[in-house]
Structure formats: C-alpha cells, structure tokens
Amino acid sequence: MTLKLCDNTIENDKVYIKSDEKCGFKALFTSNDGSKTADITLTINGSNKEVSIKSFTIKTNESQDLELENMPEGKYIISYKDANKDLRISFYFRNKKYDFACSVCGRDLIISKTSLDIFFPSSKIIKEHPEVLGYFNDALKKGGFNTCYRHAHFFSQCFVESAGFNASSEIPRYGIDNLLGTFYRNSNADGPKEHWYKQSFWDDKDYLNYVVKRVFEKVNVGEVADKTPKTYHTYKFSGSETDTVRVVLSFDNTPKKGIFKSVSFSKEKQNSNAENVMNVAYANKLGNGDSKSGDGYKYRGRGAIQITGKTIYTGVSNKCNALFGTNYDFNTTPEKVAETLPTVQSAVTYFIWKGEDVGSNVLKIMDGDNSGKVTKVVNSAGLESATRKSKFESFIKDIYFDCKPKKQ
Numbered sequence: 001m002t003l004k005l006c007d008n009t010i011e012n013d014k015v016y017i018k019s020d021e022k023c024g025f026k027a028l029f030t031s032n033d034g035s036k037t038a039d040i041t042l043t044i045n046g047s048n049k050e051v052s053i054k055s056f057t058i059k060t061n062e063s064q065d066l067e068l069e070n071m072p073e074g075k076y077i078i079s080y081k082d083a084n085k086d087l088r089i090s091f092y093f094r095n096k097k098y099d100f101a102c103s104v105c106g107r108d109l110i111i112s113k114t115s116l117d118i119f120f121p122s123s124k125i126i127k128e129h130p131e132v133l134g135y136f137n138d139a140l141k142k143g144g145f146n147t148c149y150r151h152a153h154f155f156s157q158c159f160v161e162s163a164g165f166n167a168s169s170e171i172p173r174y175g176i177d178n179l180l181g182t183f184y185r186n187s188n189a190d191g192p193k194e195h196w197y198k199q200s201f202w203d204d205k206d207y208l209n210y211v212v213k214r215v216f217e218k219v220n221v222g223e224v225a226d227k228t229p230k231t232y233h234t235y236k237f238s239g240s241e242t243d244t245v246r247v248v249l250s251f252d253n254t255p256k257k258g259i260f261k262s263v264s265f266s267k268e269k270q271n272s273n274a275e276n277v278m279n280v281a282y283a284n285k286l287g288n289g290d291s292k293s294g295d296g297y298k299y300r301g302r303g304a305i306q307i308t309g310k311t312i313y314t315g316v317s318n319k320c321n322a323l324f325g326t327n328y329d330f331n332t333t334p335e336k337v338a339e340t341l342p343t344v345q346s347a348v349t350y351f352i353w354k355g356e357d358v359g360s361n362v363l364k365i366m367d368g369d370n371s372g373k374v375t376k377v378v379n380s381a382g383l384e385s386a387t388r389k390s391k392f393e394s395f396i397k398d399i400y401f402d403c404k405p406k407k408q
Contacts, residue, residue: 002027002028002030003025003026003080003089004026004027004028005023005025005093006018006019006023006024007019010078010089010091011089011091012089012091013090013091013092014091014092015091015094015106016091016093016094017094017095017097017106018093023071024065024071025065026063026064026065027040027058027063028063030060036059036060037057037058037059037082038058038080038081038082039055039056039057039080039081040055040056040057040058040078040080040081041079042054042055042076042077042078043079044072044074044075044076044077045076045401045402073093073094073095073107074093074402075090075105075402075403076090076091076092076093077090078090092106092402094106094107094108098110100137100140100141101146102147102403103147103406104147104403104404104405104406105148105402105404107148107400107403109140109145109146109148109151110137111133111136111140111151113133115399116132116133116136118395119155119159119165119395120155120158120164120165121164122164123165123166124166125162125165125166125168125340131340132340132344135340135341135344135345136344139324139344139345139348139349142323142324142348143323143348143349143351143352144352144363145348145366147403148396148399149366149368149396149405150363150366150367151395151400152396152400153366153371153374153392154347154348155391155395156371156388156389156391156392156395157305157374157375157388158305158347159387159391160384160391161301161304161305161306161347161378161379162304162305162306162343165304168304168337168338168339168340168343169300169335169337169338170300170306170308172274172277172278172300173212173270173274174211174212174213174277175211175212175213175214175215176214176215176247176249177214177247177249178213179207179210179211180196180197180245180247181235183196183281184197184236184237184238186281186282186285187238188282188284189283189284190280190283190284190290190291191280191281191282191283191284191285191291192280192281193237193238195280195291196210196245197235197236197237197240197244197245198243198244198245199244199246202245202246202247205217205218207247208263209272209273209276210273210277211273212265212270212273215262215264215265216248216251216262216263217260217263218259218260219259219261223261224256225256225258225259225260226253226255226258226261227251227252227253227254227258227259227260227262228252228258228259228260229248229250229251229252229259230248230249230250230252231248231249231250232247232248232249233246233247234246235247248260274297275294275297278296278297278300279291279292279294279295279296279297280296281296282295282296283295285309286299286310286311287310287312287314288310298310298334299312299313299334302334302335302338302343302346303342303344303346303347303350304346304347305346305347305350307337307350312350312353313330313331313334313337314330314331315353316346316350317329317330317331319353319356320342320346323348323349324345326345328342330342330346351363351366351377354377362374362377365377368406368408369396369405371385371388371389371392371393372385372389374392375388
C-alpha cells in the first residue's frame with residue numbers, strides 16, 4: 001500500500017505542509033499476498049476525539065484520489081486493513097510552515113488571546129496589561145519553547161506559582177497553621193528550626209511578629225476575653241521529637257469567660273510580619289544572608305514563576321540579558337522582576353538557567369509528560385504538585401490535544 005499526501009509519501013508521525021490549493025490524499029494498493037481488496041478509513045483527531053472523514057474499499061493495483069477541500073489542520077489517522085494486515089498510520093497536516101511551530105506536530109505555537117484566557121481565566125494582570133500576550137509569544141519563541149508539551153508545562157507551572165497569573169510578587173500572609181505547616185523542612189541556618197519550632201515561639205507570643213491571619217493572643221490574668229482553646233496541634237520540624245511547638249488551632253466562643261482574644265493588625269504591622277517570615281524562611285539560603293540581612297524579603301518570590309533567592313536573581317538576570325538583549329540587574333533592583341515584561345521574561349529564562357545550573361537540559365524534560373519532574377525543577381518541595389499536574393493535563397486535552405511527547 002502506498003499512501004500519499006500532497007505528492008509526499010506518508011510516514012508515521014511526520015508533519016506534512018500543504019503544497020497547493022488542491023492538496024489531497026492518494027492511495028495505491030498493490031498486493032503480494034493474494035489480497036484482492038483493502039479497507040481504508042481516514043480520521044482526524046479533533047478536540048481529543050477521532051472523527052471519521054472518509055471510508056472506502058480499494059482493489060488490487062487500483063489508485064484512488066480523495067479531494068479533500070478545505071482539509072483542516074490536525075492529526076490524521078489512516079486505518080488500513082486487508083486479508084492479512086491491520087495497520088494504523090498517523091501523521092500531521094498543516095496549511096503552512098509556521099514561523100514558530102511545534103517541532104513534533106507542526107502546530108502554530110503563537111499563543112492566541114483565547115488560549116491565554118484558558119491558561120489564566122481570571123488574571124488581573126492580563127486584564128490590566130493586555131500587551132502581556134505579545135510578551136509571552138516573544139519570550140517563548142526566543143527561549144526555544146518549541147513544542148506543545150513545553151508550553152503546557154510552562155503555563156501549568158506559572159498558573160500555580162503566580163496564583164493564576166494574579167500575583168507577580170510574593171506577599172506572605174500566614175496564619176499559625178500555614179506557617180508551621182509550610183516551612184517544617186527548611187533546614188537553613190538561622191531559619192525556621194531555630195526561630196519557630198520551639199515552645200517559646202508560642203508561649204512567649206513571638207508568633208505575633210510573623211502571622212497575620214486568624215491571630216489570637218492569650219490575655220493577661222484578670223483581662224476579659226471570649227475565646228477558650230478547643231483543639232491543639234504539635235508541629236515538628238522535619239519529624240524531630242525535640243524541635244517542636246504545640247499551638248492552639250481552634251477556639252470555642254465563651255463570652256467574658258475566655259483566656260484568648262482575637263487580634264487585628266494594621267497594614268504596616270502585616271507588612272512587617274511578612275518581611276519577618278521571608279527573612280527567616282530564606283536566611284542563609286539561595287545566596288541570601290542571615291535573617292537580619294533582609295535578603296529573604298528582598299529576594300522573595302517574584303515573576304510568573306516566582307524566582308527566589310539572591311543567587312537565582314543574579315543568574316536569571318544575566319541569562320535574561322543574554323537571551324533578550326536587555327540590561328537588567330535584578331541583584332540591585334529585584335523589584336524589577338515584578339514588572340510586566342520582566343515577569344514573563346524571567347519565567348522563561350528560569351527554566352533555561354536552571355538547566356545550566358544543574359547540568360541538565362530542562363527543556364528536554366518538558367518535552368515529556370511527567371509533570372512531577374518539571375515541578376521539582378520549579379519547586380523542590382513539590383508543593384501543589386497535584387494542581388500543577390491537573391493543569392498540565394487539562395492544557396494538553398483542551399489546547400494541544402493532537403500532539404504527543406517528543407522522542408528523546
């Protein structure tokens with residue numbers, strides 16, 4: 001059986017570009033095993049569902065042409081069956097060779113406004129800065145994100161890191177449960193272990209210098225209050241039996257008979273507490289100084305992928321300049337990363353810089369379908385890995401449904 005499209009012999013998983021207005025499908029059946037006829041079905045994979053276009057039977061030594069007017073782009077499957085064989089060949093058809101095309105399926109990789117809204121359906125940044133669409137397209141092209149799977153991984157990670165592309169700068173707003181339940185594995189010196197995972201953190205009310213949500217404070221003897229402890233929880237640092245702190249998580253309302261009261265902080269106090277959290281959480285880590293240096297807050301998460309730490313700010317800044325011809329100095333002016341254009345460029349650059357930093361081609365990892373491996377590149381603790389995976393899978397299903405992982 002010889003199968004041709006636009007005068008090109010069809011091979012499995014190849015991309016074919018329309019050559020003229022009458023580009024069509026041609027089948028020539030020759031048999032060496034006694035088969036007299038063959039059944040052929042041509043289908044297209046549309047919206048992740050195979051839709052039959054044409055079915056026909058062809059005789060030995062017979063040639064048949066199918067004029068497919070307005071042949072749509074996509075992944076096609078040819079099913080071929082005779083007396084002895086049952087074969088299946090898939091290929092991709094595109095109306096033109098796109099300037100920025102997927103190296104696997106030939107799809108145009110320029111992001112449309114419709115696709116961007118699927119990636120980030122409720123983004124305030126996009127609403128306020130529609131020019132960001134062009135920023136993504138330019139950065140992804142220059143960064144070499146030239147497969148559908150790289151795009152799906154990239155946008156699924158950005159979705160989680162930037163809260164649906166709504167936050168270009170990390171502003172920590174922790175309650176006591178979130179604080180102690182998040183940083184229990186940060187083993188950096190002068191970090192959470194030394195500051196938070198000890199009983200004095202609760203008993204001496206030091207937590208009031210860090211938390212801002214659902215804050216309660218034990219009152220002095222004789223002071224009127226309306227909250228009585230209901231449930232307690234002991235938080236352990238990395239499973240330790242000695243680096244622990246027991247705190248109250250919930251309260252009963254007991255008007256005028258309680259021993260705790262609710263506390264509200266001013267905006268200035270909330271911001272101060274946020275700084276304290278970052279300075280402890282990232283002290284002596286990622287190139288930062290100790291908790292008193294202010295580096296933790298200065299180099300907190302920013303950008304669509306939330307780059308964090310002085311070392312990463314410096315590395316991404318230099319790589320950005322090499323990729324895009326910019327003149328950034330994120331080390332000196334880290335707040336620049338939160339601006340719209342650098343927010344996008346730093347996110348694209350991060351994956352390339354990270355690959356060079358660890359001696360591995362991260363973009364090749366992104367050509368596969370393992371969201372967990374990509375998540376580890378972005379967030380070593382694997383936080384919110386289920387959401388990242390779910391988003392990746394939905395983007396493949398809804399947008400890049402006719403592509404597949406790239407062979408390594």
